[in-house]
Amino acid sequence: MSVQWYPGHMNKARREIEDVMTQVDIVIEVLDARIPDSSQNPMLNTLRGEVPVLRLLNKKDLADRERLDLWLTHWQGNATIMAHPFSTLDKADVAKISQWVSQMVPHRGSAEKPIRAMIAGIPNVGKSSLMNALLGKRVAKVGNEPAVTKSQQKLKVTNGFQILDTPGILWPKIENPDASYRLAVTGAVRDTAIDYEDVALVGLKFFMTDYTDALVSRYKLKNMSTDAYDVLKVIGSKRGALRSGGKVDMHKSAEVFLSDVRTGAIGPYVMETPEMIAHEERLVEEAKAKKEAARLARLAAAVPQRQQASNLAYRQAQKNKADSDTLDASEIENTDNKQ
Structure with a gap:
């Protein structure tokens, strides 16, 4: 199975993210702590470029902390990535976000130059719950199924901190079938799609x-x-x-x-785990390389066939031309005889 669920508004969301990324100082990416890699959107990584990202591994209460620590260690040392276990229900976690954001964007944070953060993530990871927790009031619709948020909202957390919410987006094609299953198991895609x-x-x-x-x-x-x-x-x-x-x-x-x-x-x-994902990525790349090799082989095999068809068409054209020339000569000869 490979889950491919990409409603029309998600394509629109991708374009919107591209448009506003140049105005963003930091991306707050909400991940599902139970699937730290599969709940990342590789398209977002491409779109953000060098913009730093704060990864909040949400639903930490549902996650095995020992395995979660493997991911925190895996991301250590990357200057553009900060990651923390998180729960939108934990007020202490929510209170730390401003501190974490300031650490990654130390050159902004005043009323004149507020930190502009984009909250992003795939469906059903808790983005709307995070917004509501940050602002202390219900400003974003929360649902227990994916793709509730369908438009962008720009809101002020403090005088020096603004947030921009974006719709949850899955990417058009999930290349790793194992990731597809994990997304489905944890509920990141609509149950009608599985x-x-x-x-x-x-x-x-x-x-x-x-x-x-x-x-x-x-x-x-x-x-x-x-x-x-x-x-x-x-x-x-x-x-x-x-x-x-x-x-x-x-x-x-x-x-x-x-x-x-x-x-x-x-x-x-x-x-x-990071090790497991690295193995799966190798398998995906090997499968893609094998598929491409098979495609090139089919093209190579088709060259002689196309050449043969071309040669046959050329010979037929030459024969038709010769027959036409003979016919024309015959008609001229008949005309001369009649005269």
Whole structure:
């Protein structure tokens, strides 16, 4: 599966970000702490250029801190990146944002030269909740499904700090299929764009491998099967996802499991590490190179065929011309004889 969900307003949002990026001093990128890499938008990295970015790893209460620390270490040393675990529900975290922003943009921050920050991120990571927490009032619509914000808002936090909200944007093509699944498992794309059972099985395989004890404890599993489908069926039977006759409703089972994953009912987790992402990126590049090589091979193989077709067309044209010349000569001869 590869999730490709790119509503029209997202294309508009991309153009808007391009237009205002030259006026921005810093980007505040809200990420999902459970998928620190997959919840980044590579398009945003391209658009921001050298503009510094403060990465807020939101929903830290749902994340495995040990794995989260791997990402903080991974980004250390990059002068344009600052990253912190974060929660929009933690007032202490929200209060630190002004301090973090000032550290990255020390040359601005006065009433005459306020820091102009853009809040950005993919859908459903908590951008609107962050804006409301920063401003101390409800100014942005908050929803439990992606793509609630659909227009830009420019607001003053303090005399020396302004924020610009942008719509959550996914990129047109998600090249890494594994990232597609992780985005779907954590709820970054609309559920109407995914196959519930398919996504749930991927998420379940991850928990069976990486967080076995938490999974067993949550669903009181005994002698857990190694087959994710069988485990999902057991979860469904234990959680009342049954049809008439006692048959397990697998779609309902998937809904139950994904709801538990997204709310943290199974326990804190992080679905990716820097090492894992580096490996996946290599596989993606290898697959792209293989696809390109196959394309070039098809073109190379087609050259003789096109040349043969061209030669045949040339010979046919020459024959037609010869036949025409012969016909013309014959007509002239007949005319001379008649005279």
